[in-house]
Amino acid sequence: xxxxxxATGERYPLPLTTGVSLLGSGDDNCFLxxxxxxVIITYFxxxxxxxxxxxxxxxxxxxxxxxxxxxxxxxxxxxxxSNSNGGGLRATEGDLILSQCxxxxxxxxxxxxxxxxxxxxxxxxxxxxFTGNTANQHGGGALIGYNGSADIIDCVFQNNRANQDGGGLxxxxxxxxxxxxxxxxxxxxxxxxxxxxxxxxxxxxxxPNIFSNN
Numbered sequence: 001x002x003x004x005x006x007a008t009g010e011r012y013p014l015p016l017t018t019g020v021s022l023l024g025s026g027d028d029n030c031f032l033x034x035x036x037x038x039v040i041i042t043y044f045x046x047x048x049x050x051x052x053x054x055x056x057x058x059x060x061x062x063x064x065x066x067x068x069x070x071x072x073x074x075x076x077x078x079x080x081x082s083n084s085n086g087g088g089l090r091a092t093e094g095d096l097i098l099s100q101c102x103x104x105x106x107x108x109x110x111x112x113x114x115x116x117x118x119x120x121x122x123x124x125x126x127x128x129x130f131t132g133n134t135a136n137q138h139g140g141g142a143l144i145g146y147n148g149s150a151d152i153i154d155c156v157f158q159n160n161r162a163n164q165d166g167g168g169l170x171x172x173x174x175x176x177x178x179x180x181x182x183x184x185x186x187x188x189x190x191x192x193x194x195x196x197x198x199x200x201x202x203x204x205x206x207x208p209n210i211f212s213n214n
Contacts, residue, residue: 024052034058086116112143145172166196
């Protein structure tokens with residue numbers, strides 16, 4: 001347990017390499033804080049695990065995953081910011097499993113306030129919640145697209161906001177499957193308070209889900 005930040009001598013980003021697991025004592029008492037100074041975690045690896053942390057106050061995304069096979073478990077990712085895409089997490093070209101993670105109050109100046117997955121990134125998102133995330137363009141809670149794909153199972157998207165399209169979720173030119181998830185009180189400035197899907201080259205499968213007050 002503890003609070004690990006540049007003020008306590010921590011140097012970011014932390015590069016996780018192949019086969020490395022970084023295990024915290026729980027997201028209620030083990031904190032990685034970037035003090036708005038840098039990306040906190042970078043992945044360029046295979047078979048890595050990150051679990052049991054609260055990750056906060058990173059700039060240009062708190063977590064960046066590229067060309068990686070990674071599992072993220074029991075994380076709280078909050079108050080992170082990106083000048084480009086993916087305030088909390090930005091993923092390209094890899095396979096990620098996210099389970100029991102919380103994306104809260106993250107912001108992207110472009111797309112994917114909580115999460116942005118693109119360019120052959122394939123995600124399984126299970127029992128995660130996206131709350132109070134914002135994007136200046138599309139995908140307040142999350143954006144999946146540009147040849148990325150995701151299975152989103154038993155998740156909650158609530159009170160997220162996109163200034164353009166897809167307050168809860170935006171799906172662009174990718175494949176997304178939704179099952180057992182809830183979209184509650186999300187909003188968008190133009191189209192798709194709960195979900196926005198492009199009409200071309202997108203494939204969205206919707207199994208039983210709940211949509212309320214979007």
